[in-house]
Amino acid sequence: MPNPMSPHFEYVLRIADGSLILGQRLAELCGHGPVLEEDIALTNIALDLVGQARLLLTHAGQLEGVGRDEDRLAFLRTESAYRNVTMVELPNRDFGFVVLRNFLYGAFQACLWDALSGSNDTSLAAIAAKSARETRYHVTHSADWVVRLGDGTEMSRERMREALAELWPYTNEFFSRDAVDAAAEAGGFGVAWASLERVWRHRVVPVLEDATLPVPPSTPFRSAGKCGRHSEHMGHLLAEMQYLQRAYPGATW
Amino acid sequence: MVTEPQAWAVLDTVMDPEVPVLSVRDLGIVRDVRVTGTHVDVAVTPTYTGCPATEVIAGSIREALLGAGATSVCVETRLSPPWTTDWLAPGAAERLTQHGIAPPCGHDAAAPRPVRLLPRCPRCGAGRTEELSRFGATACKALFRCLVCREPFEYFKAI
Numbered sequence: 001m002p003n004p005m006s007p008h009f010e011y012v013l014r015i016a017d018g019s020l021i022l023g024q025r026l027a028e029l030c031g032h033g034p035v036l037e038e039d040i041a042l043t044n045i046a047l048d049l050v051g052q053a054r055l056l057l058t059h060a061g062q063l064e065g066v067g068r069d070e071d072r073l074a075f076l077r078t079e080s081a082y083r084n085v086t087m088v089e090l091p092n093r094d095f096g097f098v099v100l101r102n103f104l105y106g107a108f109q110a111c112l113w114d115a116l117s118g119s120n121d122t123s124l125a126a127i128a129a130k131s132a133r134e135t136r137y138h139v140t141h142s143a144d145w146v147v148r149l150g151d152g153t154e155m156s157r158e159r160m161r162e163a164l165a166e167l168w169p170y171t172n173e174f175f176s177r178d179a180v181d182a183a184a185e186a187g188g189f190g191v192a193w194a195s196l197e198r199v200w201r202h203r204v205v206p207v208l209e210d211a212t213l214p215v216p217p218s219t220p221f222r223s224a225g226k227c228g229r230h231s232e233h234m235g236h237l238l239a240e241m242q243y244l245q246r247a248y249p250g251a252t253w
Numbered sequence: 254m255v256t257e258p259q260a261w262a263v264l265d266t267v268m269d270p271e272v273p274v275l276s277v278r279d280l281g282i283v284r285d286v287r288v289t290g291t292h293v294d295v296a297v298t299p300t301y302t303g304c305p306a307t308e309v310i311a312g313s314i315r316e317a318l319l320g321a322g323a324t325s326v327c328v329e330t331r332l333s334p335p336w337t338t339d340w341l342a343p344g345a346a347e348r349l350t351q352h353g354i355a356p357p358c359g360h361d362a363a364a365p366r367p368v369r370l371l372p373r374c375p376r377c378g379a380g381r382t383e384e385l386s387r388f389g390a391t392a393c394k395a396l397f398r399c400l401v402c403r404e405p406f407e408y409f410k411a412i
Contacts, residue, residue, distance in 0.1 A: 037386035037396070044388035051303025055332070126333035130302055133335060133412050141387055 007183030009063045010083060011190050012124060013073075014180070014226045015112065016056030017084035020074060021234075022105060023049030024241050025092055034095050041141055045102065048134045055127045062123075075245035079234050086223035087170035089234045096149050096156065097163040103142035104167060107203045108174050109135045111196040121189040143207045150211025157212065164213050169221040174200070176222055255322040257288045263321045264295075267313045270306050271391050272409075274352040277310055281340025284331050291324040298336045301392040301412075338411045349409055350375045355382075355397065357411035372408045374399035384408075 005013070026046035033039025057070040088105060092098050113135060116128035149156040175197040184190030208215055223231070245251065255263070264283055269275045277283050277297070285296035295314055299307045311328040318326045338357040346356035355372035371382050379401035386396040387410075394407045 037388075040386055040390075041388040044392055047303035047305075047392055048301060049303070051301065055302060122333070126335070130299075130332055130335040133337075134301060137387065137410075137412075 006063070007180050008121070008187065008189055009060055010180050011184045012056055012060040012063060012121075013083040014085075016053050016060055016073075017082045018088055018105070018109075019049045019056065020053035021082070021084040021237065022088040022102075023047075023053055024237060025088065025090075026098070026102075028092060029098065038095070042098065045138050045141070048131075048138065052127070052131050052134075055130075056124075059123045059127065071245070075242050079230055079238055080228040082230065082234070082238075083226050083228060085170070085173045086225035086231050086234075087167060087173070089225065089231060089237055090167075090170070091233055093163065093166070094159060096145075096159045097166070099142045099145035099149070100160065100163045101167055102138060103146050103207065104171055104204065106135055106139040106142055108171075108196070108200055110139055110203065111199050112191075112193070114199075115191040115196060118191075119189050120187075124189065139203075146207055146213075147211045150208070150213045160211065160213055164208070165216055168216040169219050170223050172218070172221060173223045173226060178227070254291055255288065255293065255318065257286060259321065260286050260288060260293055260295075260318060260323070263317050264314065267310070267317050270309050270313070272349070272352070272354065272393075274348045275341075275345055277314065279342040279345040279348070281342065282310070282336060283314075288323075291322070293318050293323045293326045294329065295326065296329045296331045298331050298334075300336050304392050306391075336412075338409065353406060354394070355406055355408040357409050372397060374402060374404070375406050376404055377402040382406075 023046045026042050026049065029039065029042045029046075031039065033042055053074065054070050057073045061068045061070060061073055085105075087101065090101070110132065113128040113132035117125055117132075119125045119128070146160070150160045151157070152160075175194045177192055177194045181190075181192035181194065185192050205215060225231070225234075261278070264278050264286070265276050267277045269277065269280060280300065282298050282300060283295060284298050285294070287294045295318070297307075297311065297314070307330075311330075314328050315326045341357070349356040353375050355375050358370050358372050371380065371384075373380055374382055374397075377399060379399055381400040382397050383400060384395060385398050385405065389396045389407055393410055393412075395410050396405060397408050398405045
């Protein structure tokens with residue numbers, strides 16, 4: 001039976017796992033980009049995300065205080081122990097889906113990094129300040145593509161509409177409130193994600209409008225990845241991601 | 254046995270593995286050097302969070318200082334304040350250009366409305382260049398092309 005997580009640990013894990021799992025999905029595109037420049041762009045973004053995950057998981061491990069380092073946390077947890085939002089574990093459908101997800105999640109990260117500059121957890125604030133600069137490049141890249149594909153050909157617009165229809169309900173999870181958020185605010189080490197909704201929409205909606213993509217209507221759907229309840233895709237992702245470490249425990253090279 | 258000025262001088266010889274014309278001092282990633290007896294502490298700020306050269310550089314720093322007479326070296330990663338290309342040493346821009354890499358120009362990535370200027374071609378100096386890819390062979394570089402001499406070149410991104 002896993003020990004209950006402290007809210008501080010869980011709060012950091014939500015951010016760390018988001019970067020880790022999105023980094024993993026983007027890394028899958030290595031060698032499969034539609035053109036060379038985008039193959040390089042997406043894998044560079046993946047590298048930045050994995051870098052964020054390393055810093056955040058190392059910090060989380062220190063907060064937990066039972067000796068788990070970044071590698072043990074990344075590769076040896078079971079599915080329900082991961083705290084990424086469900087959106088980042090969804091399979092890469094097509095290039096439009098990938099850039100749209102990068103945009104929606106990257107814009108969320110940008111809002112979060114800004115808000116965390118006031119955290120009394122100085123390590124978390126430092127990681128946020130560092131990541132903010134790189135996330136800015138990620139969001140510029142993905143926003144450009146969202147606009148180009150949305151306001152593009154009939155086929156590209158249709159694919160973007162489908163991608164948006166699929167992804168939009170998963171953004172509800174970003175802004176749902178729970179006890180972890182309440183503890184973060186009370187403890188001063190983080191902000192409630194719900195408080196970021198307005199500034200996130202302020203960044204995202206104008207880009208969707210430029211892309212001539214209507215914002216889908218809101219639905220009551222709430223994914224629950226950040227509570228450890230993942231979609232059917234998470235198990236497959238972890239099987240691939242964890243295979244080497246589980247087959248050869250403690251391997252280094 | 255190595256003194257603090259000697260330690261700094263040694264760091265002038267530790268080069269970035271990916272951009273070998275720049276030393277770790279040129280990059281502005283060495284934030285502090287402290288000598289206690291024969292032990293040296295070096296504080297280094299990483300450039301990009303995912304940059305794989307960070308660990309190589311830490312190893313190179315350790316090796317160089319041990320080779321110069323220190324008996325033990327500790328390289329500490331310092332995240333705050335975050336590294337920015339504003340910290341590049343004064344001569345670095347010139348050396349990058351000579352090496353065929355356009356130095357950072359134009360915009361502060363942290364500003365609310367960053368201004369993006371086009372880098373000059375490091376080969377022919379022309380201002381008419383275009384971006385081919387915002388991301389390049391390494392995390393810190395983008396790929397550009399000169400519209401005058403038609404050669405591609407790498408650009409060290411401002412961050």
